[in-house]
Amino acid sequence: MTSTLVTDPVIDELVAICGPDNVFADRSSRVNRARVPAPFPVHRWAEHVPDVVVLPTTAEQVSEVVKLANRHRIPVVPRAGGTGLTDGAVPLRHGIVVDVKLMNKILEIDLDDRTVTVQPGINMLKLNEELQQYGVIYPDDPASYPCSLVGGRIGTSGWSLIGGRYGHTRDLVISFQIVLPTGELIWVGDGGGRKVRKSSTGYQLKHLFMGHQGTLGIVTEAVLELVPRPEAEFAAFFSYPDYETAWRSTGALAKSGLATLAGVVLFDEWKLDYLRRDDEAYIPQPDDVRCVVATAMYGTTDEVRPGAKRLMRIGKDTGGAYLGDEISQGDWASRHDRYATPLHGRLRDGQVVPMSWHCEDASINWSQLPQVRREWHEIVARLGDNFRIFDDWGMFAYTNAAFKPWGDYLTEIDVGIWEQELDDAAWDAWVTAKRDIAAVAIAHGGSISACHGACRAGEVDLVPEELGGGWDVMKKVKRVLDPLNIMNPGKYLLDEAYE
Amino acid sequence: MSSTERTDGDNGTDGFVAEWRNGAYNCYSSGHKFCREVCPVMQVTRNEVHTPTAFHANVVAMEKGLLDIADVARDYVHCTGCGACELRCPNTLFTGDFYRFRTRTVQLVKAARALAVDQGIHQPGWQRWVEETSRQKSEPVLGAEVPVSQEHVRDWAAGLDLPIGGETILFCDCEGAFHRTSVPRAAAKLLQRAGVEFGLMREQWCCGGPAAEMGYVDRAREFAKHNVDDWRAVGARRIIVFDPHDYISFTEDYPSYFGDEYDFEIVLFVELLAELIRDGRLPLTHPVERTVTYHDACRLNKRKGIHAAPREVLRAIPGLTFKDVDHVTQWSYCSGAGGGLPIERPDLTAEISRRRVERAAALDVDTLVSACVWSERPLTEQRGALEIMDLLEIVALAAGLEDER
Amino acid sequence: MIGFRLSAERPPDPRRINDVVVQRLDHVYEVDPELMRDHIQQHDFPAWDTRRIVDSRWEHLAWMHAHWADSVVSGEELISTEE
Ligand SMILES: Cc1cc2nc3c(=O)[nH]c(=O)nc-3n(C[C@H](O)[C@H](O)[C@H](O)COP(=O)(O)OP(=O)(O)OC[C@H]3O[C@@H](n4cnc5c(N)ncnc54)[C@H](O)[C@@H]3O)c2cc1C
Ligand code: SF4
Numbered sequence: 001m002t003s004t005l006v007t008d009p010v011i012d013e014l015v016a017i018c019g020p021d022n023v024f025a026d027r028s029s030r031v032n033r034a035r036v037p038a039p040f041p042v043h044r045w046a047e048h049v050p051d052v053v054v055l056p057t058t059a060e061q062v063s064e065v066v067k068l069a070n071r072h073r074i075p076v077v078p079r080a081g082g083t084g085l086t087d088g089a090v091p092l093r094h095g096i097v098v099d100v101k102l103m104n105k106i107l108e109i110d111l112d113d114r115t116v117t118v119q120p121g122i123n124m125l126k127l128n129e130e131l132q133q134y135g136v137i138y139p140d141d142p143a144s145y146p147c148s149l150v151g152g153r154i155g156t157s158g159w160s161l162i163g164g165r166y167g168h169t170r171d172l173v174i175s176f177q178i179v180l181p182t183g184e185l186i187w188v189g190d191g192g193g194r195k196v197r198k199s200s201t202g203y204q205l206k207h208l209f210m211g212h213q214g215t216l217g218i219v220t221e222a223v224l225e226l227v228p229r230p231e232a233e234f235a236a237f238f239s240y241p242d243y244e245t246a247w248r249s250t251g252a253l254a255k256s257g258l259a260t261l262a263g264v265v266l267f268d269e270w271k272l273d274y275l276r277r278d279d280e281a282y283i284p285q286p287d288d289v290r291c292v293v294a295t296a297m298y299g300t301t302d303e304v305r306p307g308a309k310r311l312m313r314i315g316k317d318t319g320g321a322y323l324g325d326e327i328s329q330g331d332w333a334s335r336h337d338r339y340a341t342p343l344h345g346r347l348r349d350g351q352v353v354p355m356s357w358h359c360e361d362a363s364i365n366w367s368q369l370p371q372v373r374r375e376w377h378e379i380v381a382r383l384g385d386n387f388r389i390f391d392d393w394g395m396f397a398y399t400n401a402a403f404k405p406w407g408d409y410l411t412e413i414d415v416g417i418w419e420q421e422l423d424d425a426a427w428d429a430w431v432t433a434k435r436d437i438a439a440v441a442i443a444h445g446g447s448i449s450a451c452h453g454a455c456r457a458g459e460v461d462l463v464p465e466e467l468g469g470g471w472d473v474m475k476k477v478k479r480v481l482d483p484l485n486i487m488n489p490g491k492y493l494l495d496e497a498y499e
Numbered sequence: 500m501s502s503t504e505r506t507d508g509d510n511g512t513d514g515f516v517a518e519w520r521n522g523a524y525n526c527y528s529s530g531h532k533f534c535r536e537v538c539p540v541m542q543v544t545r546n547e548v549h550t551p552t553a554f555h556a557n558v559v560a561m562e563k564g565l566l567d568i569a570d571v572a573r574d575y576v577h578c579t580g581c582g583a584c585e586l587r588c589p590n591t592l593f594t595g596d597f598y599r600f601r602t603r604t605v606q607l608v609k610a611a612r613a614l615a616v617d618q619g620i621h622q623p624g625w626q627r628w629v630e631e632t633s634r635q636k637s638e639p640v641l642g643a644e645v646p647v648s649q650e651h652v653r654d655w656a657a658g659l660d661l662p663i664g665g666e667t668i669l670f671c672d673c674e675g676a677f678h679r680t681s682v683p684r685a686a687a688k689l690l691q692r693a694g695v696e697f698g699l700m701r702e703q704w705c706c707g708g709p710a711a712e713m714g715y716v717d718r719a720r721e722f723a724k725h726n727v728d729d730w731r732a733v734g735a736r737r738i739i740v741f742d743p744h745d746y747i748s749f750t751e752d753y754p755s756y757f758g759d760e761y762d763f764e765i766v767l768f769v770e771l772l773a774e775l776i777r778d779g780r781l782p783l784t785h786p787v788e789r790t791v792t793y794h795d796a797c798r799l800n801k802r803k804g805i806h807a808a809p810r811e812v813l814r815a816i817p818g819l820t821f822k823d824v825d826h827v828t829q830w831s832y833c834s835g836a837g838g839g840l841p842i843e844r845p846d847l848t849a850e851i852s853r854r855r856v857e858r859a860a861a862l863d864v865d866t867l868v869s870a871c872v873w874s875e876r877p878l879t880e881q882r883g884a885l886e887i888m889d890l891l892e893i894v895a896l897a898a899g900l901e902d903e904r
Numbered sequence: 905m906i907g908f909r910l911s912a913e914r915p916p917d918p919r920r921i922n923d924v925v926v927q928r929l930d931h932v933y934e935v936d937p938e939l940m941r942d943h944i945q946q947h948d949f950p951a952w953d954t955r956r957i958v959d960s961r962w963e964h965l966a967w968m969h970a971h972w973a974d975s976v977v978s979g980e981e982l983i984s985t986e987e
Contacts, residue, residue: 027570029546031560032553037530045563055545082547083532101545121545123536128971129828137972147532233973278597280933283925298973308977309986325980333965334593336972341594342528343935343944350924352598352935353943354521356528419528521944586960596957598935599946737907750908759910766907774906804956827967 003094005074006051014054014096017064022102024053033097036084038456039358039417041427048090050077050097057102059177059185059220066218066486067183069096075489078214080120080152083144085359086453088155088213092490098218100151106130107221113195114226115174120151120219136226139166139298142451145336154219157211159361159451161335161398164254164405165262165298166227168451170210171402176222178209181482185220194223208477213453214488216481232304234260234297235332236312238320239289243268243370246291249318251366253295254399254406256314258307260299264399265335266409267292268373271394274414277344281327293320296332340393345416347388355391355416360434360459362441363400363450364411375440376413383415383433387426391416400450410450413437434458442466455492463492515614516562519607523558525590526551526602534584534604539833539851540577540840549577551584551604554611572615576622577847578608580712580838581797583830605802608838612714624842625713633718636704636725638673647677652703655680659687664733665698670726670749672742673705674872682872685895686741686768692898693781695771697739700729708748713839723748723756730763741768741891743798743871744837750803769799769870769890773808776815783897786818790864791893793821794855794878795829796871797837809870809890816897822862832858834874841877852877860885868893913950932958 006025014023024030034048041047051074056062069076075095082089091097103119106127110116111134118127125146128137140153141160148158154176158169166172174197175189188206191199209216240246250266267275269290275282282289295311297304312322322328345355364372373395380392393414399405417430438448438459447466448454454463464471475497478485485498534551535541541549553574560566585591588602595601615621631639636649645654653661655676661669669690671683690697707722730738740746749765775781793813799805806826813821824832835841835851856878859867867882869875870890879887895901918926924936932954940946969976 024546024548027566028548028553028557028574031565031570032548032556035530035556037532042527042559042563045560045565049565081532081535082552083530099547101547104545125971126536132971144531147535230973232975232977233969234977234979236979277924278594278933278935280597280931283921283933297977301975301977304977305982308979309982312979312982312986322979322983325978328979329969329976330962330965333968336968337533338589338593339531340529341590342525343590343594343598343600346939347943350939351942352939354525354528356530417528420524525944586957591957592961592964596932596934596949596954596961598940599937599949599954600940600944601947601953601957603947754910761910764907764909770906803952804959825967827963 003051005072005095010068010072010074011052013068014052014065017068018054018056018061022055022057025051029053033079033082033099034090036082036087036089037356038085038087039356039419039430040087040090042419042422043424048092049094050091051094053097053099055099055102059179062098062218062220063179063183063185065096065098066179066181069486070182070484073484073486076486077488078151078155078218080149080155081123081144081147083148084152084156084452085361086156086213086449086456088453088455088488088491089152100218101149103220109134110195111136111226115195115223116226117221117223118150119221120154121149123147123149131226132229135229137229138172138224139227140169140172141336143335143337143339150222150224151219154210154222155212155214156451156453159400159410162262162296162298163402164264164399165260165403167402170207172225173210174223174225175206176209177220178217179220180217181487189223211453213455213491215478215491215494216487230298232299232301234304234308235295235328236308236315237292237294237323237328237331238315239285239323240291240293240320241288243291243373245319246293247369249315249320250293250397252318253293253311253314254366256311258297258311260297260303260307261311261405262296262298264405265294266369266397267294268395270377270392271396274344274394277346281331292323294332340414340416344393345391345418348384353418354420355418357393358415358417359452360413360415360437361450361452362411362438362446362448363408364397364441364444364446365408366406368444368446369397369409369411372411372440372444372446376437379433379436379440380413380415383429387429389418389421389426390430408446411446431458435461438462460493511617512561512568512614515610516558519558519610520562522603522607523555525600526555526588527559529590531589534588537583537587537831539579539581539583539831539835540847542831542854543847543850544577548574551588551602554604554607557611558607568611568614568618569620571611572620575608575611575615576840576843578605578838579797579833579835579840579851580605580608581833582802583797583833586801587830609712609714612712613716616714622713622843625839628839628842629710629713629715629718632705632710637676638705638709640674640678645677645680649702652676653699655683656687656699659684659691661687662698663701664735665696666735667695667697667737667739668700668730668733668735669697670700670706670738670740670745671703672740672745672872674876675742679872679875679889682741682889682891685889685891685901688895688900689772689781689891689898690739692900693775695775698733700726701733702729706745706748708744708752709839711748711752719752720756723753727753727757727761735763737764737766739766739768739771742873743796744873747798747802767805769812770805770808772894773811776812781898783816783894785897785899787816787893787896788818789866789893790820790822791866791868792824792859792862792864794834794859794867794869794874795826795832796869796874797833799870800826801830812890812894813868816893822864824858824862834869834871834878836871836873836877848877849881853881856881856883856885866893908952913952915949915951915954929954
């Protein structure tokens with residue numbers, strides 16, 4: 001269950017750095033930091049257990065831990081909320097888990113220059129509860145809004161439900177402090193000023209140090225964007241008799257040019273069937289409700305009300321029927337935090353089983369959605385034909401661009417997996433299916449992952465293909481910044497950088 | 500916990516794992532941690548082994564042979580039993596009613612603690628507490644106003660002239676009987692004023708809830724059996740409780756011990772109080788010139804969905820300025836007093852209470868009103884400039900049954 | 905009666921809504937219990953608990969709206985003022 005690198009003297013050094021209360025080498029602490037909610041080879045749990053866990057409280061401690069790891073050549077895996085849906089925070093080579101949850105302070109609220117400075121262990125919902133009194137909000141809104149943490153949002157470069165209006169994590173994090181793989185502490189942003197949103201000085205390093213899944217360092221402090229707390233919210237759900245109409249309507253709504261439009265979401269027929277299993281909003285819907293498109297707007301009342309009227313008209317003119325306030329408002333409110341629950345899982349005979357949720361999250365252009373959807377469902381259907389533990393939970397397509405809800409879509413196929421019955425054969429079939437799903441995304445000019453990251457088994461094999469010449473640059477960068485392959489080794493095939 | 504899931508035979512790890520396997524996988528295969536930030540303990544320790552996610556994953560790890568109860572017994576101490584996590588969990592909040600299957604972290608924590616005790620792994624503070632409770636029949640509450648013993652269990656009622664027995668019994672929990680006696684006194688006087696007939700038990704023992712929470716299941720049942728026998732012996736049909744912990748014991752634990760033959764009506768004091776005030780049977784005539792906020796008792800708000808009655812009562816008090824924080828926000832509030840935490844981790848209880856009081860103080864109030872007598876001790880210890888009052892104490896002022904000190 | 909009584913907590917027998925859904929309490933859908941037979945079994949579920957969850961869900965959703973914005977614009981109202 002452990003590697004031999006972390007010896008007692010190493011633990012003593014860690015205690016000297018982080019303090020005796022913040023270093024954990026007991027079994028429970030380690031076993032419970034081996035996984036994240038992404039489907040996990042539960043039958044191979046022991047392979048992913050770290051040797052020791054630290055909960056530092058300062059950037060300097062993090063820096064010292066990373067330096068120590070370099071001295072002893074011990075892998076380091078950063079862990080924030082542990083909600084990642086790729087296996088980013090899962091240790092592949094044991095080592096030290098740096099868990100940043102104790103670093104959850106708000107350091108500064110600057111209402112003049114509209115920023116809030118935080119430590120990486122803070123959660124967005126908790127942050128916004130504090131910000132409410134100032135009339136501002138930090139609008140990074142993944143469906144894991146109440147549980148993911150700022151450090152993990154940066155580590156994955158996540159996607160926000162309302163990014164079409166407010167931008168995504170990369171747009172909302174203005175600058176941050178990061179411990180490099182060799183232990184030095186630096187600040188990166190758009191240029192040098194910590195609260196500057198746009199600069200042309202030097203290379204744009206902020207992007208490089210986001211979304212690397214902990215392979216390029218550990219974020220220890222971040223300056224975040226503040227926007228005015230919305231006066232008004234508007235959500236409208238429309239129903240359609242077929243996919244083609246719903247898809248065209250999605251495009252029309254997204255291209256409306258309404259500035260308060262925060263996002264458009266397309267639910268396909270599989271998703272509707274799935275929702276009819278257990279969702280009180282969808283159970284009573286008549287059969288001709290085959291697809292749904294959800295929209296939401298945020299802003300001042302003066303903008304949202306007239307914008308909403310226009311949006312309603314577009315929905316109607318493009319074949320949508322308004323589903324009513326209860327479902328529109330209720331379902332939308334649940335999108336900030338709801339997701340698949342295990343008992344959605346069904347065997348083909350209809351019996352309920354607890355399944356874990358797997359979400360493939362490619363970026364796909366609007367024009368390609370119908371074809372990708374067809375091919376993805378076929379892949380999942382084949383999987384289900386061979387193994388009863390897989391269940392197709394349908395697809396969503398969410399607008400994916402920042403500040404403008406058109407162009408490409410976070411295209412998600414949700415697959416239920418009955419982990420209690422998982423074995424090597426099923427796991428291998430699953431990994432193959434993931435590779436096939438990723439291949440479809442690339443073949444249609446898309447990208448493997450819009451938000452979670454593409455380092456999961458299977459799809460990761462295709463990252464070099466997707467990135468082309470950029471893959472060689474990525475390897476060079478990794479090798480230069482992390483000469484001893486300390487940070488989250490084994491992820492993203494980056495061992496190849498050292499061959 | 501489903502009766503069909505329960506396996507016969509030993510009380511060892513295998514039985515525990517078999518009983519909790521599906522519940523554990525139901526969380527394990529979610530693993531999304533929506534429960535984390537509402538947990539009062541996690542808000543302080545930020546240590547993942549104190550989360551419901553870990554509490555469930557441990558069962559799977561036991562099944563896989565990666566952990567055993569000795570590895571995790573101490574982790575399970577870190578729970579106040581407030582119920583925030585299991586309510587906030589989407590598997591409860593969004594689908595629990597649909598599947599008639601919900602997350603039961605509180606139950607799981609109790610079961611894991613019981614497994615530890617069965618295997619001889621004791622938490623010293625809890626072991627002593629339960630032994631003392633068995634000896635005195637009441638909990639060994641600290642800093643008691645009256646000595647804890649069966650002889651003194653009714654001392655709080657001195658001079659009130661309360662009968663023994665009858666159809667309706669007022670059950671007084673240990674903390675109220677021996678420490679904060681002003682609460683049961685207020686309760687009794689309010690009932691008298693409203694003309695509600697009631698009596699006390701012949702011999703009241705601890706409800707057994709704390710022993711059950713600490714993993715001493717057999718002890719808990721002994722207390723329960725004694726109390727139910729006492730109720731039956733005096734012909735009681737209705738039990739009034741003011742302590743939320745007792746309310747849980749009587750509406751959840753006792754039914755599970757005694758099944759269908761358990762036919763008592765259990766009345767929560769604050770709900771009765773709201774009704775008495777609404778019906779004009781308890782006039783509140785004395786203005787109480789205070790600015791207050793209300794602390795949602797976890798076992799009422801989160802575990803029972805009871806949050807309206809206490810607010811209705813506070814709004815009926817003349818002169819009172821009530822600055823409310825909604826009950827959903829308060830899912831993540833707690834005093835830290837529950838689940839035996841103050842006995843094993845008094846440092847955490849103190850910090851949880853400190854944060855709760857700090858939130859109240861930020862509202863510019865002079866009084867924090869609670870409806871849970873157990874919460875009032877740690878809150879009072881952290882009170883700073885605030886006064887901590889029980890809802891019944893403040894209503895007694897408004898009814899003219901007590902004077903402002 | 906405002907008190908708890910065990911005998912009053914047993915929900916009525918289910919009536920069928922469609923192939924996979926039944927209903928015991930008004931406005932509360934439930935899975936057909938037959939579908940939770942082979943692999944996972946339902947809990948013993950007192951009526952108060954069902955009501956608590958349903959109420960909490962709506963309260964939570966209302967809380968989320970208030971968390972994100974000061975007010976919620978109603979589509980139904982927009983439609984009625986349009987015509
Ligand atoms: C129910 C649910 C819904 C979700 N919905 C969305 C969604 O809508 N949009 C979306 O983008 N994601 C979503 N996710 C995925 C997940 O929440 C995000 O990927 C999130 O950004 C992960 O944050 P975390 O704090 O949990 O990070 P972790 O899972 O702990 O870590 C994620 C990665 O970041 C690295 N990391 C952690 N901390 C640091 C740090 N301080 N510095 C550098 N690297 C670090 C880790 O090593 C890991 O590789 C969802 C997940 C769930 C469970
Ligand atoms: S208890 Fe519920 S919210 Fe918490 S991790 Fe488990 S399933 Fe998710």
